[in-house]
Amino acid sequence: MRYAMAVDTKKCVGCSDCVVACQTENNVPIGYCRDWVVEITDGTYPQLEIELRSERCNQCDNSPCVRCCPTGASHYSDGGIVLVTANKCIGCGACIQSCPYDARYSHPDGHVDKCTFCIHRIKKGLEPACVSACPTKCMYFGDLDNPKSPVSEILKVRKYKTLIPEAGTDPQLYFLI
Amino acid sequence: MREEIIVSGRNNYLIDPHLHIWHWQIPLYLFLGGMAAGILFFAAYFTLRGKEDKYHAATKIAPHIVPILLVIGLFALLLDLKHKLYFWRLYTTIRLESPMSWGAWVLMLVTPLSFIWSAIHIKEIFPKWDWKFDILKDIEAFLTKQKKAIAWVMGISSIILGVYTGILFSAFNARPLWNTSILGPLFLASGLSAGAAVIMLFSKKHKERNMFAKIDIGIIVVELFLIIHMFMGFLASTQVQINAAELFLGGPWTAPFWIFVVILGMIVPVILEVLELKKFKIPVVIPAGLVLFGSLMLRFLIASAGQERRWLY
Structure with a gap:
């Protein structure tokens, strides 16, 4: 089993519903976020091209954050999802330093927090909150080992990229281009 | 032209707009830990060479400040933790891939050794x-007999401690x-150099001071060599590392780095130590x-x- 997500940069309109859905679902403290939307504008007016990306933890297969954690609080869970056990985390910040995507933050309670792919919803057979809230249905989630899952189906037919593959982290958040 | 903005807004404390999760605590600890490693290494080395009396300050006087340095350093590390009450979790597991785990365990070994x-x-x-109590006297007599064994463990673990202070940083690809x-050898060399400097401060014998001045000159030359190699490596690497090196080669950190670290911290002391060896009178404290x-x-x-530089994407 290998959970992954694909985000269609052609369908995303940058409304940030995914961000609010995550904050609400996961009780993210005010002022923080586990996911965010990046807008990249290339060119000069009137020849402009925009790419919109809903970004979050890449749930890497080769996670530097899991490697550098001195207590084992950061670990791989079912389907390769990278999780933090709050009562094992000492808040040393090593994983925050190690993440090339800056996807982790220090929770006001002291431990480190990050996207969990809404593992509590997946276990109930639901989609992650961001995916289910997206009004343009631009996100696809599922198990890459299952060829029938939405994410496998879309990656078969569309061109995609991952972020900084050269960092060697083997990210599992795909961007359809 | 390219413009990149986070349209949903993102202002995670200590992460945005740029990362600043580690403050003064970590570099202070790395300095104290490196210096402690340097002092302990010289103490162990000259004890094992049987030159305890010749290098009296190095083996018997200067090491007394190491427990103090380590305790202050450990306290700084504790202040750096955001989930302080869980610090003991470091000692419920051994994680070979994590430099910080290595560091925690090496400190667990070096700190008691420095007290002993x-x-x-x-x-x-x-x-x-x-010692007042007989049992304490017996323990002291026993440990004194085992001094050579203790020196071996202390010497090796002090090198691991010295290298680890650099590896802690260098393990972050991000x-x-x-x-x-x-960074590993550079921080080790810098720690040994700081250790030699402390020993010079404590030493009352001219011969011992001269010996450590010579050692210090040698180590600083190695440091300068490592710094040049570090920048050569960066400039021959990818764009991200070229950008990182430019912080010190024309960027905002150029003046502090070359003036404070290289000129005042390495070149000037080498010149003064050479003059000292040539019989000029120079107060050792300078x-x-x-x-x-x-x-x-x-x-x-x-x-x-x-913390100011990251991958570009």
Whole structure:
């Protein structure tokens, strides 16, 4: 089993519903976020091209954050999802330093927090909150080992990229281009 | 033209607009830990060579400050933790892939050893010291007999401690300025140099001071060589590492790095130590103080500048 997500940069309109859905679902403290939307504008007016990306933890297969954690609080869970056990985390910040995507933050309670792919919803057979809230249905989630899952189906037919593959982290958040 | 903005807004405390999760605590600890490693290494080395009396300050006097340095350093580390009450979790597991886990365990070994070393040499500082209880006297007698074995463990673990202070940074692929394996030997050399400087401060014998001045000159030459290699490596690497190196080669950190670390912390003390060896009268506190200052600045500048650069995407 290998959970992954694909985000269609052609369908995303940058409304940030995914961000609010995550904050609400996961009780993210005010002022923080586990996911965010990046807008990249290339060119000069009137020849402009925009790419919109809903970004979050890449749930890497080769996670530097899991490697550098001195207590084992950061670990791989079912389907390769990278999780933090709050009562094992000492808040040393090593994983925050190690993440090339800056996807982790220090929770006001002291431990480190990050996207969990809404593992509590997946276990109930639901989609992650961001995916289910997206009004343009631009996100696809599922198990890459299952060829029938939405994410496998879309990656078969569309061109995609991952972020900084050269960092060697083997990210599992795909961007359809 | 390219413009990149986070349209949903993102202002995670300590992460945005740029990373600043590690403050003064980590570089201060790295400085104290490196200096402690340097002092312990020289103490162990000269004890094992059987030159305890010749290098009296190095083996019997200077090591007394190591427990103090380590305790302050450990306290700084504790202050850095955001989930402080869980610090003991470090000692419920051994994680070979995590430099911080190595560091925690090495400190668990080095700190008690430094206390033991101080205890068996306490009479050098307080000649009338009395352990009061017989059992303590017996323990001291036993440990004094095992001094060579203790020196071996202390010498090796102090090298691991010294290298680890650099590896802690260099293991982060996400921070291009830190991601160079040169940092391990560079921080070890800087720690040994700081250790030699402390020993010079404590030494009352001219011969011993001269010996450590020579050692210090050698180590600083190695440091300069490592720094040049570090920048050569960066400039021959990818764009992210070129950008990182430019922080010190024309960027905002250029003046502090080259003035405080390289000129004041390395070149000036080497010149003063050479003059001292040529029989000029130079107060030892000047070169030693400058070496310690340079060593501290090296940690602070690398720690702060390293958090300013990341991968581009």
